[in-house]
Amino acid sequence: MGDHPNYYSIKHWLTTTNHKDIGILYFFTSLYFLMVGGTLALLFRLQLAFPWMNILDASAYNQAVTMHGLIMVLWAVSPLSFALANYVVPLQIGAKDLAFPRLNALSYWLYLFSGLLAAITFFIPGGAPDVGWTYYAPLSTARFSPQPGVTLAGLALIMLIMSITVGTINFIVTVAIMRAPGLGWSKLPLFTWSILFTVLIMLFAFSPLATGVLLLAVDRVLGTAFYTSPEGGAFLWGHLFWFFGHPEVYIVLMPALGIIGDVIETFTRKPLFGRKYIIISMASASFISFVVYVHHMFNTGMNPVVRKIMSITTESISVPFGVIMLSFIFSLYKARINIRTPFLFAIGSIFLFIIGGITGVFNSSIPLNHLIRGTYWVVAHFHYAMVGAALFGLLAGLYYWYPKMTGKMYNERLGKLHFLISFIGFNILYLPMFIMYDMPRRVYTYSVPEWIPLNHVATMGGYIFGLSFILLVYNFYKSFKAGPQAGNNPWGGWTLEWMTTSPPPPHNFDFEPVISGDQVTLYTNGGHPEPHVEHYTPLPMYISLALFVTFLGLIVSFPIFILGVILTIVVLGKWFWSDVLDKFVIPEPTKSERWPFERTTKVKFGVWMLVITEAMLFAGLIGAYSLIRFNMIDVWPPGPVAHDVRLGGINTVILLTSSLTAALAVVYAKMGNLRNVLYSLLATLGLAGLFMVLKAVEWTELYMKGFTLTSELPASVYYVLTGVHGAHVIAGMIAIVYLITKVIKGRYKPGVYEGVESFGIYWHFIDIVWIFLFALFYLL
Amino acid sequence: MLSSLIFELPGDPAPTWYSLFQLYFVLGAAIGSVVLGLMFYFIYKYRDGKSNEPEDIKPGRIPGERSNVKIILGFFSFTAIVLFSLAIYSIPLTNYIEDVPQGEDVIVIEVIGYQWGWRFIYPNGTESVGEVRVPAGKTIVFKITSLDVLHNFKIKDFRVGVDAVPGAYTYVWIRPHQSGEYLIQCYELCGVGHANMVATLIVG
Ligand code: HEM
Ligand SMILES: [Cu+2]
Ligand SMILES: [Cu+2]
Numbered sequence: 014m015g016d017h018p019n020y021y022s023i024k025h026w027l028t029t030t031n032h033k034d035i036g037i038l039y040f041f042t043s044l045y046f047l048m049v050g051g052t053l054a055l056l057f058r059l060q061l062a063f064p065w066m067n068i069l070d071a072s073a074y075n076q077a078v079t080m081h082g083l084i085m086v087l088w089a090v091s092p093l094s095f096a097l098a099n100y101v102v103p104l105q106i107g108a109k110d111l112a113f114p115r116l117n118a119l120s121y122w123l124y125l126f127s128g129l130l131a132a133i134t135f136f137i138p139g140g141a142p143d144v145g146w147t148y149y150a151p152l153s154t155a156r157f158s159p160q161p162g163v164t165l166a167g168l169a170l171i172m173l174i175m176s177i178t179v180g181t182i183n184f185i186v187t188v189a190i191m192r193a194p195g196l197g198w199s200k201l202p203l204f205t206w207s208i209l210f211t212v213l214i215m216l217f218a219f220s221p222l223a224t225g226v227l228l229l230a231v232d233r234v235l236g237t238a239f240y241t242s243p244e245g246g247a248f249l250w251g252h253l254f255w256f257f258g259h260p261e262v263y264i265v266l267m268p269a270l271g272i273i274g275d276v277i278e279t280f281t282r283k284p285l286f287g288r289k290y291i292i293i294s295m296a297s298a299s300f301i302s303f304v305v306y307v308h309h310m311f312n313t314g315m316n317p318v319v320r321k322i323m324s325i326t327t328e329s330i331s332v333p334f335g336v337i338m339l340s341f342i343f344s345l346y347k348a349r350i351n352i353r354t355p356f357l358f359a360i361g362s363i364f365l366f367i368i369g370g371i372t373g374v375f376n377s378s379i380p381l382n383h384l385i386r387g388t389y390w391v392v393a394h395f396h397y398a399m400v401g402a403a404l405f406g407l408l409a410g411l412y413y414w415y416p417k418m419t420g421k422m423y424n425e426r427l428g429k430l431h432f433l434i435s436f437i438g439f440n441i442l443y444l445p446m447f448i449m450y451d452m453p454r455r456v457y458t459y460s461v462p463e464w465i466p467l468n469h470v471a472t473m474g475g476y477i478f479g480l481s482f483i484l485l486v487y488n489f490y491k492s493f494k495a496g497p498q499a500g501n502n503p504w505g506g507w508t509l510e511w512m513t514t515s516p517p518p519p520h521n522f523d524f525e526p527v528i529s530g531d532q533v534t535l536y537t538n539g540g541h542p543e544p545h546v547e548h549y550t551p552l553p554m555y556i557s558l559a560l561f562v563t564f565l566g567l568i569v570s571f572p573i574f575i576l577g578v579i580l581t582i583v584v585l586g587k588w589f590w591s592d593v594l595d596k597f598v599i600p601e602p603t604k605s606e607r608w609p610f611e612r613t614t615k616v617k618f619g620v621w622m623l624v625i626t627e628a629m630l631f632a633g634l635i636g637a638y639s640l641i642r643f644n645m646i647d648v649w650p651p652g653p654v655a656h657d658v659r660l661g662g663i664n665t666v667i668l669l670t671s672s673l674t675a676a677l678a679v680v681y682a683k684m685g686n687l688r689n690v691l692y693s694l695l696a697t698l699g700l701a702g703l704f705m706v707l708k709a710v711e712w713t714e715l716y717m718k719g720f721t722l723t724s725e726l727p728a729s730v731y732y733v734l735t736g737v738h739g740a741h742v743i744a745g746m747i748a749i750v751y752l753i754t755k756v757i758k759g760r761y762k763p764g765v766y767e768g769v770e771s772f773g774i775y776w777h778f779i780d781i782v783w784i785f786l787f788a789l790f791y792l793l
Numbered sequence: 794m795l796s797s798l799i800f801e802l803p804g805d806p807a808p809t810w811y812s813l814f815q816l817y818f819v820l821g822a823a824i825g826s827v828v829l830g831l832m833f834y835f836i837y838k839y840r841d842g843k844s845n846e847p848e849d850i851k852p853g854r855i856p857g858e859r860s861n862v863k864i865i866l867g868f869f870s871f872t873a874i875v876l877f878s879l880a881i882y883s884i885p886l887t888n889y890i891e892d893v894p895q896g897e898d899v900i901v902i903e904v905i906g907y908q909w910g911w912r913f914i915y916p917n918g919t920e921s922v923g924e925v926r927v928p929a930g931k932t933i934v935f936k937i938t939s940l941d942v943l944h945n946f947k948i949k950d951f952r953v954g955v956d957a958v959p960g961a962y963t964y965v966w967i968r969p970h971q972s973g974e975y976l977i978q979c980y981e982l983c984g985v986g987h988a989n990m991v992a993t994l995i996v997g
Binding site for chain 1: 810814817821824825832835836839840841844846847851852854856857858860864868869871872873877880883884886890891908945949955956959960962963964965976982983984985986989991
């Protein structure tokens, strides 16, 4: 720890935990995936230029579009916003780093390796997944797509979800309790707000996706029939995927809206018009985004009443966006507009979003949707929204913060040229697709002659748009090498990141920003900046690598899988041990603004967020249970018939008792009685172990009776739900072992009980989940 | 305008679809251009060097609120009214397009999508693959399902389409006026044969 590796050494970049470094890593990685996804797009655009093109055959074409979609949405655009968020948000709130720097590094490395895992599918037998980025079941099941790439990309997705879960919790805690003294919610810059909404949506949206992918993986690897049987099937996937999928598009969009807000403020020299209402609108859009997803299933013939309701909610989600857009535009009124590259990209983003949003309203009309579902109209719509609005907004942010990140000014003329060419190219690429509102998407060739010229034009636009990014890379590279010095605040922005040097020092501020009223004061601490220790650790990288090996091994070779498992266990052990020894301690911020969360601590708050996202995971599972059971209402065996209520009841009592002992541990920890803490924890561990043993007995009995994982759907549902719950119990037991070790090692000072308390929260949660499962399976 | 096309449409419910699309299009284009026009006007009018407005953004100072509740409320009601009117207006049209016509003279043809083709079963039990013949002037109901994965059954010239779902039935109806041959195609990725999963509707 003590010796810091040289900033330009490889070791620095492999072991850093500084948020600015992580931001830069995110930037280069997302740029890489942007290039991979872009190359795929240019390939299949070439294939579509004429119907008789012979560059990709049907299978290669499907692989290309599938991977293009997956990579762009999940590994390119959204991570690019997290490049900026990582770099900028702690600066904007006057913090020294994120709440959990080491977990932040973990997010990054999991993201990188999950992306590589997805990309590697191109090189394994059977190739990359070719089922569409939406992974529709039953096409994505082993029966119709047996190639291992589909499973591997699914595992990559699970790994990415881990990264995202860790990252979201980190950002929420940071923004909630690490703001500079006096920086109340109403004073936060719009970008920080937008990231907060983004991670909040992520917190709720991604775990149901994890449920969906998990069931798919179980289907594919262990042979269950969640998605091949009509009782689950296409609808089960549709609900789980789009419950995630629709909010996901706002996850992609939200950061761009924040950037536009900051950029407009800076380049118009006026406060945003209706700032407060913009934030309220963002909040309501985030909320409504969870109740519109059926608009992706209008064609499935599902319940017409639900569809009509979701048609209306979909149209109503445009209302907050309308307010946001009109407020942005009104901010230009009586302003003093400085037209620079970031401003141009921001305006471009608004322009394209308005087209994307208006065409989205077309999609939400059920009769119109019957035709345009599955056509190039939808392709055009979401590219206007995701590439036009989101990516252009992110580009605005990149140009805007480039001088802050590098200390150098980019070349303005090249920047404007990049805007011009990319904007024109973009429209040549996607406008024709609106006219092709009756051409199917995801086809490698087509027969209707009217579609030829439009496709041809679109392909040309695609190349103009794609190649325009050479200007960005060249500009950034050249300016980094030889650009003029930018100074601390080249744009005259008011937000805190402009009040430190460019680039900022590792600890962000040589002084402490304190806000009172509307005034930011810089306290220099008598010339002595507060000491700040930089932590370096290779563990996040090792863990991600070990998981990468494990998942890859699962698909390609068993010995590699075993190697991966061993590696994972070793690295996790090392991580635990370094924590037991308090090798990586970041003091709780003492002076920060944290209303209304004054009474909580970082770790406790983080665990609460973890509980929320875990609750969503189980909600997804219970949702799957409900759908399947509802569809099998006549044949589903009643709980008391299929299961041993007595045994289940005993287990329930055991687990509830363990909740009691866990609560006792917290009480003793508060009293400072470490010996009794130890006993209570040991009792909890014992009870949890007993629970698992009885569980195993029960499972074995059921298996003997022929009620096996793959014997029938109710059995599959039972084993997966109780199995996932059991895995959580085991995770909890590992946490207990950790706490016990820490107590025995004498690492707990009386009065410090955060760890035990956080464990308690998690443990109670797991017990509550069990009560639900007990009721659903044994009693109902 | 688009309405001239209506007379070339081969049959119901295409004209209804077009009139709705046209409504959305006209409204969308009008609102979009007014809003974007306003944006460009502001940018032009208040661009640097032409604008004498004072600068209110200062480093080290948190800017105050600049809003006017009435204007925001205006934005809100404007978008809400437009969108809800459209939503409500769409409902009867949705019912018209989605409600499956019933009666003596309705011809129900079963459609089975599979990897990769369409099979049609006529009311009298005869089957055909890759083409379906229907008379002009009659109401035809397609009762659609799938043998394997999701497909999407669209007859684009009639502006109708719906998923073919394994284990379930979905419906579309048409009432052709003009004889001719029309393309039936799958609009949901269903595997390598997806692009060629076509059939012909022959009206005559
Ligand atoms: C503001 C109002 C918006 C409305 C009313 C809207 C509405 C819709 C509707 C109804 C669909 C379903 C079309 C179909 O597949 O049949 C759709 C598809 C889609 N929209 Fe939007 N949308 C809006 C904004 C956005 C934004 C901001 C994004 C992304 C940043 C986005 C991304 C997408 C994507 C990715 C799909 C298609 C996914 C797929 O099938 O592969 N939309 N939109
Ligand atoms: Cu959506
Ligand atoms: Cu198909």
